[in-house]
Structures are given as C-alpha cells and as structure tokens.
C-alpha cells in the first residue's frame with residue numbers, strides 16, 4: 045500500500061519537442077505501491093517515462109531518485125541505480141530458451157570473478173535465482189521452451205522476469221497488457237500487484253478497469269500536465285477527469 049516515503053520525484057519537469065511541450069511542468073512524487081499514469085493518447089506518458097529513465101533529457105526541471113539528481117545521467121547509469129524499465133518484449137532473445145533469457149539477465153548483474161571457487165558458487169546462485177524468478181513470473185513449466193514460441197502474454201511475463209533479474213529497486217511498465225487477452229492480462233496484473241509489495245511500480249495503462257483495480261495512486265496527465273491525482277475512487281469520481289478523459293472512452 046501507499047507509504048509516505050518518496051522514492052522518486054520530479055521538480056517542474058518539462059520536455060519540448062520543437063514548439064510542442066509534451067511534458068509540461070510536472071511535479072510527480074512516487075512512493076511504494078502501484079502508481080499509475082493515465083491520460084489520452086499524446087498526453088505525454090511515454091515521454092515522461094523516457095525522461096525518468098534517461099532516454100530523453102529534460103528541457104527544464106529536475107528528477108531525483110533515492111535522493112540523487114538523475115536528470116542528466118545516461119540510461120545505463122540510471123538502470124544501475126536500480127530503476128528498471130520493461131520494454132515491449134524487445135529485451136528478449138527469441139532463439140534462446142526462457143531459462144537462458146533470464147539466466148543471462150541474472151548474470152549481467154554479477155561482476156566477473158577470477159577466483160574459480162567463487163565463480164562456481166556464484167554459478168549455483170545464478171541457477172537458483174533464475175529458477176526463483178521463473179517461478180515468480182509463472183514460467184517454470186516453460187523454462188525449456190524457446191522464447192519465440194511463447195504466447196504474446198507469456199513473452200511479456202518473460203520481459204518482466206528479465207527486469208526482475210537485474211535486482212531493481214523500482215520498476216516502470218509501459219502498457220504491459222497491451223495486445224493481451226483477458227486471461228493473460230489478469231496474470232500480468234496479479235504479477236504487478238505482487239511485485240509492488242516489494243518495490244514501487246509505475247504503470248502506464250490504457251485499460252481503465254485495470255488501472256482502478258490495481259493502483260494505489262493514479263496521476264492523470266492531460267496535454268503534458270497533471271490534471272488530477274488521487275486514489276482510484278477519487279479519480280473515478282473526479283468531474284474534470286471524466287470530462288477530459290474518462291468520458292472520451
């Protein structure tokens with residue numbers, strides 16, 4: 045559930061693309077639980093993610109993560125600080141097995157060791173951690189399948205598993221259920237809910253029913269600005285949200 049400890053916050057964050065101000069003076073505070081960012085197409089949600097993860101530099105404003113200013117760090121440094129973003133299945137190696145995909149991600153976090161015995165112990169650690177993650181994302185039975193043979197929904201689950209393998213302290217998910225049938229969506233939503241008990245999750249999601257059911261806090265972006273913020277029931281009741289956004293659905 046929501047806690048008052050803020051892990052990530054932005055100060056007057058803005059991003060211009062030429063004359064367009066895609067993110068406009070955003071002050072966002074993210075603590076524990078699931079924090080959803082919603083808003084119509086073009087509202088600036090993905091641009092905001094790109095700013096938070098270092099893929100875009102702000103035009104003005106700042107971003108603080110775990111007390112550190114990160115707005116001008118490159119993506120890999122932000123990722124090393126434990127902020128993990130799940131891309132739409134682009135991080136998967138299709139011709140490797142599900143197990144190998146996760147194992148590679150687990151290993152990527154460990155520094156190479158020249159001490160043979162220590163390496164051996166580490167290798168055992170890698171195997172057990174890989175299996176633990178496969179269990180968490182519901183892929184134990186599919187461990188030996190080639191990634192490319194998984195259903196789309198399970199590939200998204202694998203993608204989240206690859207994110208978890210890097211020991212994140214926070215996870216960002218951009219439309220993790222897009223293109224999924226209801227059954228797969230439900231699995232991913234359950235997974236998001238489980239993960240959020242261990243680390244903050246920022247979720248971009250178009251399906252409003254999913255948002256209202258899984259979120260602790262919802263921020264509504266509209267034309268780059270925060271239009272409203274509150275609990276799912278506050279957002280559901282908000283008249284300006286209904287007019288600007290929910291009514292359009």
Ligand SMILES: Nc1ncnc2c1ncn2[C@@H]1O[C@H](COP(=O)(O)OP(=O)(O)OP(=O)(O)O)[C@@H](O)[C@H]1O
Pocket residue numbers: 061064066083084085086087088089090091092
């Ligand atoms: N690299 C870019 N160069 C120019 N304009 C961009 C760029 N990226 C995004 N935009 C514009 O910025 C605005 C916000 O886009 P963004 O992708 O952040 O919206 P979004 O809320 O994620 O939308 P959607 O729900 O469709 O994914 C849009 O008008 C978009 O066309």
Ligand SMILES: [Mg+2]
Pocket residue numbers: 089090091
């Ligand atoms: Mg988007």
